Amino acid sequence: MNLQESDYTALREQMVQRQIIARGVKDQQVIRAMRLVPRHRFVPEKEIQDAYLDEPLPIGENQTISQPYIVAFMTEQLHVKAGYRVLEIGTGSGYQAAVLAQIVDSVFTMEIIPELAQRARKVLDELGYHNVQVRLGDGYRGWPEKAPFDAIIVTAAPNKIPPPLLEQLKVGGRMVLPVGEFVQELVVVDKTESGLTMENVLPVRFVPMTGEIEKK
Secondary structure (H helix, E strand, C coil): CCCCHHHHHHHHHHHHHHHHHCCCCCCHHHHHHHHHCCHHHHCCHHHHHHCCCCCCEEEECCEEECCHHHHHHHHHHHCCCCCCEEEEECCCCCHHHHHHHCCCCEEEEEECCHHHHHHHHHHHHHCCCCCEEEEECCHHHCCHHHCCEEEEEECCECCCCCHHHHHHEEEEEEEEEEEECCCEEEEEEEEECCEEEEEEEEEECCCECCCHHHHC
16 A cells, blocks of 8 residues: 555644644644654655554664654653754664754754664655754763753663763753663653752653663
């Protein structure tokens, strides 16, 4: 079955209504971004029919694209707005970066797997997301030359929060990431003048963060 762009638009609207709005996401910027980003462009051809289902999908290299609700929920928790500079650790398909790019000024996204970084860069360029920079590398140490960031999002689970990422977050900034091994929690970190506050907001299941974090 070959779907037209209008079909994908209808499926995307259904996704937003049933999976995003119905489950409590209220941020209008996030809802708008989820309506605009063509998720089917970020999944492999064999998964394209399922692009708007409420589930993660394989994207190769033992990695997945997160389910739409989780992408929307994490974006809403990040409290991003126009003018922000955001760091993403774990580009994956590039979908989360594209959603952020609809809202913020610039997205700096890092991916440790060369094939995924290359594919994400290609799709983001084809779709005109010129405010997204993709970097191949280990996200543990972040992207210091582009720091500080207004917000940081991590889409693979470390067993503890990498200190370099906390350092690169602006005072007044917020980080959202899954933390844990067998049991993971989505953690929201706020950096204030007086230090860090952390809150567990949702049990989640993400692929583990790899690279330098595994040696710590």
